[in-house]
Amino acid sequence: MSRFKQLEIPLKPADYKSDIEPTWCPGCGDFTVVRALTQAFSELRLPPENIVQVSGIGCSSRAPLFMRTYGAHTLHGRAIPFAIGVKLANPELTVICDVGDGDLFSIGAGHNPHVARRNVDITVICMDNQVYGLTKNQVSPTSREGLYGSLTPYGTVDKPLNPIATMLAYGATFVAQTYSGNPKHMTEIFKQAIMHKGFAFVNVISPCPTFNKVDTFKYYREKVEDINKDPEAVCELIECPTKDINERGHDPTDYKMALELAFHDLDHYYDPEAPVPIGIFYKSEEPSYEEKVEAVKKRYNAVENPSPEFIQSLIDVCIPKEV
Amino acid sequence: MASLEVAKEVKKPKPLSTNSAVAYAVKDLDVDVVSAYPITPQTTVVEKIADFIANGELDAEMIHVESEHSALSAAIGAAATGARTFTATASQGLALMHEILHIASGMRMPIVMSVAMRALSAPISIWNDHSDVMNARDAGWIIYFVSSAQEAYDTIIQAFKLAEDPDILLPVMVAYDGYVMSHTIEPVITEDRDEVLKFAPKRPFPYRLDPDNPVTMGPIADPNWFYEIKYQQVMAMERALEKAREIDEEFRKTFGRGYGIYECFMCDDAEALIVAKTSYAATLKTILPKMWEKGYKVGLLRLRLYRPFPVEDFKNILDKVDAVLVIDRAISYGAPLQGPLAMEFSSLIVKEDLKLNLTSVVAGIGQRRMIDSDFENLVKLAWESRTKKYDRTIFYGVRL
Numbered sequence: 231m232s233r234f235k236q237l238e239i240p241l242k243p244a245d246y247k248s249d250i251e252p253t254w255c256p257g258c259g260d261f262t263v264v265r266a267l268t269q270a271f272s273e274l275r276l277p278p279e280n281i282v283q284v285s286g287i288g289c290s291s292r293a294p295l296f297m298r299t300y301g302a303h304t305l306h307g308r309a310i311p312f313a314i315g316v317k318l319a320n321p322e323l324t325v326i327c328d329v330g331d332g333d334l335f336s337i338g339a340g341h342n343p344h345v346a347r348r349n350v351d352i353t354v355i356c357m358d359n360q361v362y363g364l365t366k367n368q369v370s371p372t373s374r375e376g377l378y379g380s381l382t383p384y385g386t387v388d389k390p391l392n393p394i395a396t397m398l399a400y401g402a403t404f405v406a407q408t409y410s411g412n413p414k415h416m417t418e419i420f421k422q423a424i425m426h427k428g429f430a431f432v433n434v435i436s437p438c439p440t441f442n443k444v445d446t447f448k449y450y451r452e453k454v455e456d457i458n459k460d461p462e463a464v465c466e467l468i469e470c471p472t473k474d475i476n477e478r479g480h481d482p483t484d485y486k487m488a489l490e491l492a493f494h495d496l497d498h499y500y501d502p503e504a505p506v507p508i509g510i511f512y513k514s515e516e517p518s519y520e521e522k523v524e525a526v527k528k529r530y531n532a533v534e535n536p537s538p539e540f541i542q543s544l545i546d547v548c549i550p551k552e553v
Numbered sequence: 554m555a556s557l558e559v560a561k562e563v564k565k566p567k568p569l570s571t572n573s574a575v576a577y578a579v580k581d582l583d584v585d586v587v588s589a590y591p592i593t594p595q596t597t598v599v600e601k602i603a604d605f606i607a608n609g610e611l612d613a614e615m616i617h618v619e620s621e622h623s624a625l626s627a628a629i630g631a632a633a634t635g636a637r638t639f640t641a642t643a644s645q646g647l648a649l650m651h652e653i654l655h656i657a658s659g660m661r662m663p664i665v666m667s668v669a670m671r672a673l674s675a676p677i678s679i680w681n682d683h684s685d686v687m688n689a690r691d692a693g694w695i696i697y698f699v700s701s702a703q704e705a706y707d708t709i710i711q712a713f714k715l716a717e718d719p720d721i722l723l724p725v726m727v728a729y730d731g732y733v734m735s736h737t738i739e740p741v742i743t744e745d746r747d748e749v750l751k752f753a754p755k756r757p758f759p760y761r762l763d764p765d766n767p768v769t770m771g772p773i774a775d776p777n778w779f780y781e782i783k784y785q786q787v788m789a790m791e792r793a794l795e796k797a798r799e800i801d802e803e804f805r806k807t808f809g810r811g812y813g814i815y816e817c818f819m820c821d822d823a824e825a826l827i828v829a830k831t832s833y834a835a836t837l838k839t840i841l842p843k844m845w846e847k848g849y850k851v852g853l854l855r856l857r858l859y860r861p862f863p864v865e866d867f868k869n870i871l872d873k874v875d876a877v878l879v880i881d882r883a884i885s886y887g888a889p890l891q892g893p894l895a896m897e898f899s900s901l902i903v904k905e906d907l908k909l910n911l912t913s914v915v916a917g918i919g920q921r922r923m924i925d926s927d928f929e930n931l932v933k934l935a936w937e938s939r940t941k942k943y944d945r946t947i948f949y950g951v952r953l
Contacts, residue, residue, distance in 0.1 A: 287645075287677075303677060306645060307620070336619035337590070337649075365591035371619065380600040381591070381617050383607035388617075 233427065234324060236275040243268040246278060248298045254289060259410030259436030259447070260357050263328070264296050266416035267355075271299075274421055281324045284313040286338060289364045290330035290357035290436070307338025310345050313352045321520045324424060325352040332362050335371040335391050346400035349428040351518040355420070356393060356431070359438035360445045367441040374499040377444060390499065394511055395492035397431045398485075404430035405488070406510040407495070409454045410437060411447050415508060422510065428518045435506065450506060453498055457491060458482065458509035466505050467494040480509065488512035566740035571729050574702040574741045575641065575667045576601030578709035580611045581749040584639045586631035588616040588624045593679050594731040595643040595669045602639075621646035625653040625666075632662040633770055635761035637713065640664065643731055644671035647685040651692070657724045658693030658786060660771050663716035663758065665709060666694075668728040669735040670831070672919045680920030681731040683831075687883035687893050693786050695725040695793050696860040698830040702739040705729055707810055710744075711800050714753040721793050722758075723786070730832045732920065744808055752807050794861040814858035817870055819845065823852030825876040825935040828898060830856040833880055833917070833928075840928045849936045862897065868905045871898075878912040878935035881946075891915060891946040912938040913946040921950050 246268040254260050271281065281299035285291035287306035294301030304312045309327040317325045334342065334356045345352070361379065362368040369379040369386040372393060376385035397405050404426040408416040416434065423430035435454070437446050455463030457480040464470065464480050468490050480487060488511040497504035517525070526532075533540065569577065575598050579587065587606075589599040605611040614631075618624045624640050632638040642650060647668055657664055670686055672678040690696060695715065699705045705727060712725040729735065760768060774782055798814050805811025816834070819841050820826065829837055834855040841853055854870060854877075871877055881892030890896045895913030902911055914931060917923050927950065934947070 305674060339619065362591055365593055365596050368591045368596070369617070380596075381589070381603045381615065383603060386617075 234274070234425075235277055235280055235322070237277050240275045241272055241278070243272040246271045246298050248296055250295050252296050253292060255438075255440045257439035257447075258289070259359060259434070259438070260290055260293060262410040262413050262416060263290075263355065263357055263434055263436065264293060266413050266420055267293075267326075268297060269413070269417045270420040270424060273417070274424060276324055276424075280322065281326065282313070282316050283326045283328055284309045284316065285328045286330070286333035287364070288330040288332050288362070289359070289438075290328060291333065293328040293357070307333050307336070307341070309333060310338065310341040310352075310354065313354075314345060314350050317350060317352050318520070321351070326424070327352060327354040329354065329356055331356060331358040331360060331370045331372040331393070335393060335396075339371070342397065343400040346397060346402040346429050346431070348519045349401070349403055349516055349522075351428055351520055353420075353423045353426075353430040353432065355423075356433050357436040358393060358433050359436050359442055360390075361438050361442040363438050363441055374444065374496075377442070390496055392492065392496055393431075393433045394495045395489065398489055398492050398512055402431045402512070403428040403514045403516050404510070405492075405512045406431070407433045407435065407508045409435045409450055409506075409508050411451055412454065412508070415456065419510065422513075426513065428514075428516055435508075453504075453506040454508050455505040456509045457507045457511070463505050463507060464491065466503075467491055467497065467507060480511070482510040482513040485512055485514070564742045566742045568738045569702055569706075569741040570597070570736055570738050571699075571702040571705045571734040572597040572669060572736070573601050574706040574739075574743075575709055575727070576605065577741070577743045578706045578749075579639050580605045581744060581746045582637065582710060582713055582753060583611070583746065583750060583755070584613055585636035586614045586616065586628070586638045588618055588627035588631070588638075588640050590618055590621050590624045590642070590646065592621070592643050592646040594671060594681075594735045595641050595646065595667070597735070598641040598667055598669070621649040622653060625650045625657060625664075628664050628666075629653065629657055629660060629662050632657075632664050632758065633660070633762050635758045635763075637717075637755050638662075638664050639666070641667040641669070643669045644673055644679075644685045647689055648673060651689065654689055654692035654694060654724075656771065659782070661722040661760070661786075661789070662724055663713070663722055664724040665712045665716055666724065666726050667705070667709065668726055669731040670728050671731040678919040679731075681733050682918050682920060683728075683882035684884070686726065686728045687881075687885075689726070690860060690893075693723065693790070694860065695721075695723050695790070695797070696858075697725070697727045698856055698859055699727060699729050700831055700835045700855065700857075702734065702741045703810070704812060705734075706741055706743060707804060707808070707812070710749055710753055711797070711804055714800050715793060715797055717753075717756040717758070718796055719756065719759060721789055721796055723789050723793060728831070733832045742810075748807070752804065790861045794858070794863060797858050797861075812857055814863050815866060816853075816855040816857060818853040818855060820852035820854070820870060820873075822850060824850045824874055825878065825939050826852045826854050826870070826874050827931060827935050828854045828856060828877060828879040828894065830859075833882070833923070836923075836925070837928055837932075840925060840932060844929065844932045849932050851932045851935045856894070864901060867898075867901060868907065871902065871905075871907050871909060874909055875939040876910040876912065876935060878914055878931060878938055880931065881913065881915050882917045884915055884918065891948075895946065910938050910942050912943045914949050915946055916949040918951075923950065
């Protein structure tokens with residue numbers, strides 16, 4: 231935690247909430263994200279003035295408005311590049327992207343591989359409601375096959391994209407999933423994601439009660455299982471007898487098993503018995519992008535504020551010597 | 554007068570928003586491929602088309618893509634095979650399409666796109682102004698501004714006929730006001746599909762992708778050729794002016810409704826003119842008769858075909874008045890006149906050596922409210938401008 235400035239006297243979660251009343255529909259899963267985030271900020275003792283929340287476009291992207299931190303409501307799909315700019319300009323800041331599944335996996339999907347492989351030290355929170363809510367009910371990249379939307383009156387024929395597996399494949403160093411029906415779990419995941427040095431991705435299953443009548447709280451309540459606590463949940467998804475599963479469940483440092491679990495993340499769309507895994511899939515300590523840039527600077531003896539004499543010495547090297 | 558007889562036939566109008574009217578036109582034109590990404594306030598156009606396809610009323614492929622950049626790219630791919638292709642967007646969507654706009658016109662793809670015009674971010678505004686289309690005006694597309702849901706329906710039909718004409722082969726944009734038109738309901742007469750297809754039959758794109766005659770589209774053109782290919786677009790755009798006029802005339806003869814490529818309302822004996830488009834023009838048509846009774850002899854020049862710009866027509870109209878007031882709903886920041894349309898009229902006046910005062914007015918940015926009294930003020934301003942010169946753009950309705 232020493233990477234972050236911390237308050238001596240912690241603020242209450244309510245102190246991180248703004249005066250703006252959320253405009254989300256009653257029962258929206260995104261309310262829990264604000265609740266869990268403000269709780270995490272409070273428990274991590276983060277100074278509000280050091281937090282920047284960047285969002286794109288969509289219902290989810292309104293989240294920064296409802297919290298008393300710095301915020302930037304940018305363009306559809308462009309929260310990540312904006313956030314990278316903020317982080318590189320001032321690495322002291324805690325930078326969080328509040329985005330949705332449309333933002334992150336359709337129009338802005340091109341940014342994901344690069345932010346992940348570069349391990350930029352930001353946290354991306356995807357409020358995944360499996361539908362475009364703000365434009366009123368079109369299927370999204372994470373919608374299950376057959377879901378009805380206003381552009382697909384007979385159900386979509388597209389296969390859903392797997393957020394966890396794609397982010398793991400792109401090289402994200404922290405990948406987790408949580409659920410809006412479990413604020414305690416969400417708070418814990420958010421805390422770990424924010425503390426993680428490097429790129430952290432959290433997929434939040436955040437049901438849309440207005441437009442998505444299939445992927446509801448009721449549906450998920452019975453199905454979510456914590457892979458980091460329950461070895462049985464892990465064994466329901468993957469073949470266990472050949473694997474070494476410890477008693478606390480999935481070990482997040484095991485990349486291979488993380489991938490294997492991720493490939494089964496969407497099994498529940500096709501198999502009514504399959505659980506929905508929540509928890510930390512993968513976590514790896516690797517140098518962040520900022521650290522790697524610093525290392526290059528050090529290797530070549532970069533000087534932050536070169537003196538005029540130093541600059542002159544560089545020019546002098548190029549002046550032809552008299553023969 | 555065959556056209557009048559057609560007009561006399563009683564057709565029952567449907568209550569449609571402009572978005573729905575556009576969708577009905579797409580259905581009646583038997584469009585083959587539609588690609589789209591949802592964006593407010595355009596979304597209900599493609600939703601309605603999706604309904605038509607799902608109900609079996611239109612046999613078309615609907616591609617629900619992952620961004621507007623992809624929407625227009627998919628439309629180009631479809632059009633390249635010779636399919637009749639349509640897409641729709643607004644605001645940021647049109648901005649995200651920008652590089653593809655040039656590719657569509659450079660490849661001479663006869664795509665038709667409707668735009669429910671909306672302001673551009675930042676700050677975020679989902680409301681109406683004309684910033685999106687005015688930012689796309691130099692992309693080589695034919696551009697229409699329409700003033701009613703009926704005109705939108707009729708113009709989409711005309712647009713396909715114009716785009717697919719072998720002498721033209723240019724993409725066409727049909728633009729109208731987001732919300733103010735896209736989401737308000739008007740009576741619209743829709744035509745029999747057979748009649749529509751007789752008027753605008755599908756014409757095979759002469760240079761389509763065809764396995765029997767393989768071609769490559771859009772490869773690199775070195776400095777020896779690029780210029781000539783671009784000049785062909787210049788020529789096609791010039792030809793489109795008279796072609797658009799002919800098509801509208803033919804439409805009037807066939808269906809009993811026509812608009813011309815522009816509209817001059819109460820222009821006879823007018824001493825000053827207001828240039829307006831879309832819903833503002835429609836509102837001014839209700840204001841002007843009352844203002845004439847009060848002695849303000851101000852006419853309305855309603856812009857309908859914007860690209861190509863009807864230079865000769867406008868020259869003759871402007872020649873008869875002492876003043877013109879141009880209403881812009883977009884801002885060209887830092888330009889000599891900050892109203893982009895006003896700048897075009899200004900250059901027309903200089904080029905044709907006309908003697909009249911031009912007043913540039915920017916209004917309704919981000920759908921700032923404009924009610925009857927505001928339009929009355931603008932009519933008065935146009936009247937005053939006969940004898941008073943305003944050198945700078947007037948930002949009407951802004952709080953200072």
